[in-house]
Amino acid sequence: MRRNRLRELSLEVTVGTFMFVALLSLCVFTIILSRENVFRKAYPFEVIFDDVIGLRDGDNVVIRGMTIGKVKAMVLQDDGVRVVSALRRPVRLKKDYKIEVVISSVLGGRYLQISEGAAGAEDLPAGEIVRGQPPNDIMALVSGVAADLKDITGKINAGQGTLGKLVNDEALYNDARAVVGELKMAIKDRGLINNLETSLANLNEITDKINRGEGTLGLLISDESLYLEAKQLIGDIRATVDDMRETSPIVTFSSIFFGAF
Amino acid sequence: MIRLERVTKYFGEHKVLDAVSFAVERGETFVIVGFSGAGKSVTLKHIIRLLTPDLGKVYVGDALISAARGADLARLRDRFGVLFQGAALLQWLNVFDNVALPLREKTTLSDAEIEKRVAEKLSQVNLEGVYDAMPAELSGGMRKRVGLARALVMNPEIILYDEPTSGLDPVTSRAIDQLIDRMKVELNVTSVVVTHDLFSALAIGTRIAMIYDGRILEISRPGDFIRSQNEIVKQFLEAQYITQRGVWERANHATQ
Amino acid sequence: MITQEPEFLPPALNLRGRLGRVVLLNCRNAGRALLILWEALLSLRFIFSKRSRGTVLHQLYVTGIKSLGVISVVAMFTGMILALQTGLELRKFGQEVNIGAAVMISMLREMGPFMTALILAASVGSAMAAELGTMTVSEEIAALEVMSIPPVRFLVMPRLAAMMVMTPILTFYACMLGVVGGAVVGLTQLGVSMPAYIDNATRWAANKDLYTGLFKAFVFGIMVTTISCYQGFATSEGAVGVGRATRRSVIISYLAILVVGYIITRLFYE
Ligand SMILES: Nc1ncnc2c1ncn2[C@@H]1O[C@H](COP(=O)(O)OP(=O)(O)OP(=O)(O)O)[C@@H](O)[C@H]1O
Ligand SMILES: [Mg+2]
Numbered sequence: 001m002r003r004n005r006l007r008e009l010s011l012e013v014t015v016g017t018f019m020f021v022a023l024l025s026l027c028v029f030t031i032i033l034s035r036e037n038v039f040r041k042a043y044p045f046e047v048i049f050d051d052v053i054g055l056r057d058g059d060n061v062v063i064r065g066m067t068i069g070k071v072k073a074m075v076l077q078d079d080g081v082r083v084v085s086a087l088r089r090p091v092r093l094k095k096d097y098k099i100e101v102v103i104s105s106v107l108g109g110r111y112l113q114i115s116e117g118a119a120g121a122e123d124l125p126a127g128e129i130v131r132g133q134p135p136n137d138i139m140a141l142v143s144g145v146a147a148d149l150k151d152i153t154g155k156i157n158a159g160q161g162t163l164g165k166l167v168n169d170e171a172l173y174n175d176a177r178a179v180v181g182e183l184k185m186a187i188k189d190r191g192l193i194n195n196l197e198t199s200l201a202n203l204n205e206i207t208d209k210i211n212r213g214e215g216t217l218g219l220l221i222s223d224e225s226l227y228l229e230a231k232q233l234i235g236d237i238r239a240t241v242d243d244m245r246e247t248s249p250i251v252t253f254s255s256i257f258f259g260a261f
Numbered sequence: 262m263i264r265l266e267r268v269t270k271y272f273g274e275h276k277v278l279d280a281v282s283f284a285v286e287r288g289e290t291f292v293i294v295g296f297s298g299a300g301k302s303v304t305l306k307h308i309i310r311l312l313t314p315d316l317g318k319v320y321v322g323d324a325l326i327s328a329a330r331g332a333d334l335a336r337l338r339d340r341f342g343v344l345f346q347g348a349a350l351l352q353w354l355n356v357f358d359n360v361a362l363p364l365r366e367k368t369t370l371s372d373a374e375i376e377k378r379v380a381e382k383l384s385q386v387n388l389e390g391v392y393d394a395m396p397a398e399l400s401g402g403m404r405k406r407v408g409l410a411r412a413l414v415m416n417p418e419i420i421l422y423d424e425p426t427s428g429l430d431p432v433t434s435r436a437i438d439q440l441i442d443r444m445k446v447e448l449n450v451t452s453v454v455v456t457h458d459l460f461s462a463l464a465i466g467t468r469i470a471m472i473y474d475g476r477i478l479e480i481s482r483p484g485d486f487i488r489s490q491n492e493i494v495k496q497f498l499e500a501q502y503i504t505q506r507g508v509w510e511r512a513n514h515a516t517q
Numbered sequence: 518m519i520t521q522e523p524e525f526l527p528p529a530l531n532l533r534g535r536l537g538r539v540v541l542l543n544c545r546n547a548g549r550a551l552l553i554l555w556e557a558l559l560s561l562r563f564i565f566s567k568r569s570r571g572t573v574l575h576q577l578y579v580t581g582i583k584s585l586g587v588i589s590v591v592a593m594f595t596g597m598i599l600a601l602q603t604g605l606e607l608r609k610f611g612q613e614v615n616i617g618a619a620v621m622i623s624m625l626r627e628m629g630p631f632m633t634a635l636i637l638a639a640s641v642g643s644a645m646a647a648e649l650g651t652m653t654v655s656e657e658i659a660a661l662e663v664m665s666i667p668p669v670r671f672l673v674m675p676r677l678a679a680m681m682v683m684t685p686i687l688t689f690y691a692c693m694l695g696v697v698g699g700a701v702v703g704l705t706q707l708g709v710s711m712p713a714y715i716d717n718a719t720r721w722a723a724n725k726d727l728y729t730g731l732f733k734a735f736v737f738g739i740m741v742t743t744i745s746c747y748q749g750f751a752t753s754e755g756a757v758g759v760g761r762a763t764r765r766s767v768i769i770s771y772l773a774i775l776v777v778g779y780i781i782t783r784l785f786y787e
Binding site for chain 1: 571574575577578581582682686689690693719720722723724726727
């Protein structure tokens with residue numbers, strides 16, 4: 001009997017220790033996962049967005065490339081989404097502040113970027129509602145440009161357009177060439193999404209102009225190489241978009257089976 | 262005390278018990294004998310409601326155990342001690358813990374009292390000093406005696422024995438017989454004993470019932486039992502070298 | 518009553534009769550299993566009583582500590598496989614660092630609970646079925662009932678308690694080891710540094726992932742115990758029956774884990 005009691009005691013100790021350690025690490029892990037520093041003072045920061053394009057609780061808040069806090073909560077409001085974040089230090093916004101949701105990876109990472117504004121500018125009066133920038137959706141941009149380009153080249157092929165008016169504008173022609181070059185580089189390096197974004201914005205501008213009848217369409221037509229390049233470009237952009245589409249099945253698959261993003 | 266009324270039981274197509282009726286009085290030692298597979302264990306299981314009759318009734322005292330459920334059934338079962346044919350010891354408990362199990366689970370006795378009671382019961386079945394052995398380490402006969410000690414440990418008023426002496430040597434068998442008899446005399450315990458062993462049946466039984474193919478062939482006092490005119494009972498007796506005069510005789514064919 | 522009388526059914530005449538019988542029998546068995554579970558849950562109130570404490574402790578030990586070895590190996594390699602597979606895919610996009618999140622989240626949400634439950638079903642669950650099955654065919658369960666010691670309280674409750682406690686804990690342990698395994702692969706095969714891996718892992722995983730996983734494990738633990746104990750109690754026909762009960766307990770547990778796992782995932786991640 002006494003022997004049994006001793007064995008039971010060592011059992012108790014083993015099981016008890018195991019469970020204690022497990023529960024303790026569970027607590028620690030819970031705190032880690034909530035990504036909150038329980039022991040430090042946090043400064044609340046609120047900003048209202050029209051669209052947060054998939055920002056999540058726990059995402060980082062970044063000023064000039066430095067992480068200074070996390071998104072704590074998001075509340076749907078009539079005039080948009082109120083994003084509440086907890087910062088490790090207070091920020092003093094100027095009149096020309098800019099706050100946006102930035103896409104940090106193709107797989108859907110986002111962070112909240114705060115630019116306080118120029119050092120010399122006036123302080124934002126206390127109590128003023130802070131509003132974030134509306135989003136520019138890269139996918140929409142890419143497909144928009146692709147459609148535009150297609151449209152233009154189609155018109156060119158058909159010999160349509162206000163050619164006479166365009167022949168003169170040398171500057172716009174050069175502009176277009178530069179943009180195409182830039183865009184090609186951006187597409188080659190798929191990591192440089194932001195580059196792509198600016199290039200696309202530029203290109204968008206050009207195609208808009210062309211559509212509106214401004215620019216050197218004549219040159220475009222006479223310059224065979226540029227025309228070919230433009231055609232090539234459409235192909236590249238399509239490939240990029242397709243690549244991005246292909247990524248999504250991986251993501252979906254992951255989220256179903258492996259759990260995901 | 263225990264009354265079976267035309268208990269009939271089918272296992273599938275097979276009629277295992279066919280209108281079995283008998284009554285066991287308080288303080289009696291009722292012995293059931295019969296060939297292997299005759300339905301003895303099944304009868305015993307009906308008494309304790311491990312089986313429910315398809316037809317007929319089983320009473321314990323005034324209570325209809327064959328229809329009891331829940332707490333009523335538990336209260337009725339508390340009056341019983343049961344020795345199973347295979348002893349049914351819990352394999353992961355040692356001898357001491359097995360015998361102490363009912364005490365620990367159902368009483369509030371202190372460890373010292375439990376130890377005392379268990380030691381007493383184990384010595385009654387001639388088992389001392391094997392407290393720490395596991396059931397798997399015991400011989401069949403020892404296991405049986407541990408089971409017996411466990412059946413007795415709660416001091417029940419009715420005890421059902423399924424072959425208490427099978428697998429035991431003759432000396433221990435007689436000791437068990439004496440134990441059963443002593444409990445009848447000293448504590449007025451009612452016993453139902455299933456056995457193949459006619460010697461113990463004749464020695465301890467107040468009445469003996471013979472089951473054959475699910476039917477009761479004969480119920481009589483030991484003296485009348487050996488003088489039974491029933492052919493099957495006679496055959497059963499002769500197979501154990503017991504003749505009608507109660508003399509030990511070698512049957513002729515046994516020497517050939 | 519836990520001990521069931523031997524069952525003899527007349528042969529079914531036609532296909533419809535057989536089909537109907539299969540359905541009815543399965544419903545009845547499920548009902549019996551749930552009744553056992555219900556009784557076991559009710560008996561949980563005795564968990565700290567003097568007479569149950571020893572058994573509960575023993576079951577905790579058997580379920581928890583004794584399973585650590587297998588679970589460690591399986592969890593580690595699950596994490597490593599996950600990291601390698603997703604890592605190789607993600608490398609195509611230059612996103613290897615995301616294996617942290619991939620491994621962490623998939624371990625927490627699915628693989629941790631699944632692996633743990635499958636291992637426990639195969640080891641602890643099958644042992645339950647075999648033990649209780651042997652006890653049933655050697656009339657030990659009947660003996661307990663005759664002594665009016667409720668077999669469910671005496672045998673099932675400690676096992677249930679142990680599984681309810683240990684499955685989530687072991688799942689958590691498995692998740693952690695899986696993440697470690699992923700980190701090792703990340704470091705050696707994919708060139709993802711440890712801090713980057715850990716930062717990525719903890720950034721994307723949320724407490725919801727952790728706790729739905731643990732909840733799943735808790736449910737799995739209850740299911741495996743119920744199924745295995747029921748199969749044990751429903752054993753008949755000696756050693757052959759014990760073998761059959763063990764096999765059934767593992768198969769049914771596996772199926773139940775997969776199906777219920779899917780349902781729980783659906784519930785929490787629409
Ligand atoms: N679980 C069961 N399933 C099917 N048939 C059974 C079962 N238990 C008993 N039987 C049948 O019931 C009949 C009586 O069995 P029982 O166990 O009562 O015999 P017995 O008289 O105790 O024999 P023995 O002296 O060998 O123990 C046998 O024919 C047996 O085949
Ligand atoms: Mg028998």
